[in-house]
Amino acid sequence: AQSVTQLGSHVSVSEGALVLLRCNYSSSVPPYLFWYVQYPNQGLQLLLKYTSAATLVKGINGFEAEFKKSETSFHLTKPSAHMSDAAEYFCAVSDPGNTPLVFGKGTRLSVIA
C-alpha cells in the first residue's frame, strides 16, 4: 500500500528565506509523485509532478522538487519565500495507471514579513 509522510504540519519562514517542505513516500512500485497547493476555501492546484522522467522537477511559482529513490523522498523547495506562498501544501503519490492519489496530511506554510 502506498503512503505519504509529510514531516512538519506547520513550517514558518521569513520572507526571502529558503522554503523546504519534506515528503517521504512508500510505494511497492515506481511511483508518480505530486505536490499540490491549497489556498483557504479553494481546491487544489498542481505545483509539480514527477512521472519517472527527470529527477529534478521544476514547477510553477518558482518551486521545485527532487525525487530521491534511495531516500524515498520528494522534498519541495523554493529559494526565496514570498508572502503569497503562504498556503497549505500537500504531497501525493500514486501508482502509474488510473489510480487515485494518496495524500499526505499537509504542511501549512507561513511566511513572516
Added chain:
Amino acid sequence: GAVVSQHPSRVICKSGTSVKIECRSLDFQATTMFWYRQFPKQSLMLMATSNEGSKATYEQGVEKDKFLINHASLTLSTLTVTSAHPEDSSFYICSAQTSGVYNEQFFGPGTRLTVL
C-alpha cells in the same frame, strides 16, 4: 490547463434534507472522477472513484447509500448527500482525471456543506 468546476460552491441545509453537488470537467473528457472530503485543517480523504457509465467504487467506511454518486457522462459527476446530518458538514472536493499517461488529476474548487 484543464478546468473543473463544482456547483454549488457553498450550501447550507437543514438536517434531514438531501444535497446534490455537481462536478464538471469543462474542457476535457474525464473517464474517471474522484470525490474527496476534507475536514478543517486536515488532508483530503478519498470517498469514492467514479467511472463514467458504471457504479462508483467506494472507499472503506464510506456509506454508499449516504453518498450517492452518479457519473452519467464524460464531463459530469454528481455527489448527493442523502438525509444530511451535522456530521456531514465538510468541504467536498472533486477531481477529474485525464485519459493520458500521467494520472494527472484536476481539482474542482470545492463545495462547503454546512448542515444545521
